Amino acid sequence: MTLSRETSAGYLTNWAARLFARELERQLAPSGIAPAYMPVLFALADGGTLTQKDLARRAAVEQPTMAATLNRMERDAMITRRRDPGDKRSALVALTPLALGKISTVERVVSAINALALEQLEPAERDQYLALLRKVIAVLEAQDQGLDN
Amino acid sequence: MTLSRETSAGYLTNWAARLFARELERQLAPSGIAPAYMPVLFALADGGTLTQKDLARRAAVEQPTMAATLNRMERDAMITRRRDPGDKRSALVALTPLALGKISTVERVVSAINALALEQLEPAERDQYLALLRKVIAVLEAQDQGLDN
DNA sequence: GCGCTATGTATAGTACACTATGCATTTAAT
DNA sequence: ATTAAATGCATAGTGTACTATACATAGCGC
Numbered sequence: 001m002t003l004s005r006e007t008s009a010g011y012l013t014n015w016a017a018r019l020f021a022r023e024l025e026r027q028l029a030p031s032g033i034a035p036a037y038m039p040v041l042f043a044l045a046d047g048g049t050l051t052q053k054d055l056a057r058r059a060a061v062e063q064p065t066m067a068a069t070l071n072r073m074e075r076d077a078m079i080t081r082r083r084d085p086g087d088k089r090s091a092l093v094a095l096t097p098l099a100l101g102k103i104s105t106v107e108r109v110v111s112a113i114n115a116l117a118l119e120q121l122e123p124a125e126r127d128q129y130l131a132l133l134r135k136v137i138a139v140l141e142a143q144d145q146g147l148d149n
Numbered sequence: 150m151t152l153s154r155e156t157s158a159g160y161l162t163n164w165a166a167r168l169f170a171r172e173l174e175r176q177l178a179p180s181g182i183a184p185a186y187m188p189v190l191f192a193l194a195d196g197g198t199l200t201q202k203d204l205a206r207r208a209a210v211e212q213p214t215m216a217a218t219l220n221r222m223e224r225d226a227m228i229t230r231r232r233d234p235g236d237k238r239s240a241l242v243a244l245t246p247l248a249l250g251k252i253s254t255v256e257r258v259v260s261a262i263n264a265l266a267l268e269q270l271e272p273a274e275r276d277q278y279l280a281l282l283r284k285v286i287a288v289l290e291a292q293d294q295g296l297d298n
Numbered sequence: 299g300c301g302c303t304a305t306g307t308a309t310a311g312t313a314c315a316c317t318a319t320g321c322a323t324t325t326a327a328t
Numbered sequence: 329a330t331t332a333a334a335t336g337c338a339t340a341g342t343g344t345a346c347t348a349t350a351c352a353t354a355g356c357g358c
């Protein structure tokens with residue numbers, strides 16, 4: 001039973017993810033949106049505000065990762081941070097009109113890339129692909145949770 | 150048709166890949182092996198030598214990415230670089246005995262993580278997961294190739 | 299042989315993920 | 329009320345990926 005990269009679930013998953021990311025980056029470049037901005041865009045698309053911690057949880061990234069992403073988004077005039085009057089530790093993040101105006105474009109790009117990626121799959125296979133990914137994610141997340149913290 | 154992250158092939162693929170990477174990093178940490186070292190380890194496991202370019206191609210990463218990985222591996226005493234006598238531009242990369250001695254451990258870890266990730270899948274579903282990933286990769290790679298270069 | 303192109307590496311700059319840690323503020327415990 | 333624990337954010341350091349670019353050597357055309 002040789003362990004080649006063609007039969008390693010981890011290797012293939014990583015490879016596919018990198019190809020998705022490359023394509024996304026290329027297609028989003030003209031709009032000034034980076035892939036990591038997307039979870040923030042969608043979470044705040046309704047014009048509301050969230051804290052950094054909430055955004056990190058929704059994007060399933062660690063807090064320092066979200067902090068860096070928000071720094072870049074602030075630099076690019078995509079978000080504003082406003083001190084929470086009720087809790088001086090936290091900041092309320094909101095999208096700027098510039099960012100709000102780009103959401104529909106981003107949605108179109110993401111849909112197009114997903115459609116492209118699943119192009120060679122039967123409709124049933126597409127659902128299966130997503131379902132299998134969700135099962136894999138569930139197992140690995142459970143493992144991640146049950147460490148010590 | 151709302152585009153939520155639960156139905157986005159790209160988002161789910163990226164998420165699964167990150168969970169794989171985290172688990173891999175954790176389990177490989179004691180042996181001093183980083184995830185990016187693995188394609189190099191497997192490509193040179195027979196004791197042979199390859200150039201940086203060949204290693205990059207096999208790992209499906211860009212040349213500067215492989216250069217950085219090899220720098221870290223050299224720092225960690227996992228590889229040696231020797232000038233190619235026949236072509237003074239290129240270097241022949243070989244594993245050190247230290248690295249060769251860790252391969253079987255790495256193989257065990259990778260197999261264990263793959264098994265864990267696919268634990269909740271039926272045997273047929275496991276094959277399907279790999280097959281679907283390969284199809285997705287093929288489409289995205291074709292897109293990647295056909296840009297201009 | 300000379301010069302153009304191709305090839306192999308190196309380097310710089312950036313994005314985005316992680317862990318570890320520190321600081322300020324808030325909440326809870328006594 | 330004061331101390332202790334928890335919480336939100338920031339920062340530092342690292343790994344791994346990308347593009348763009350520079351440089352040295354190789355190979356080819358003439």
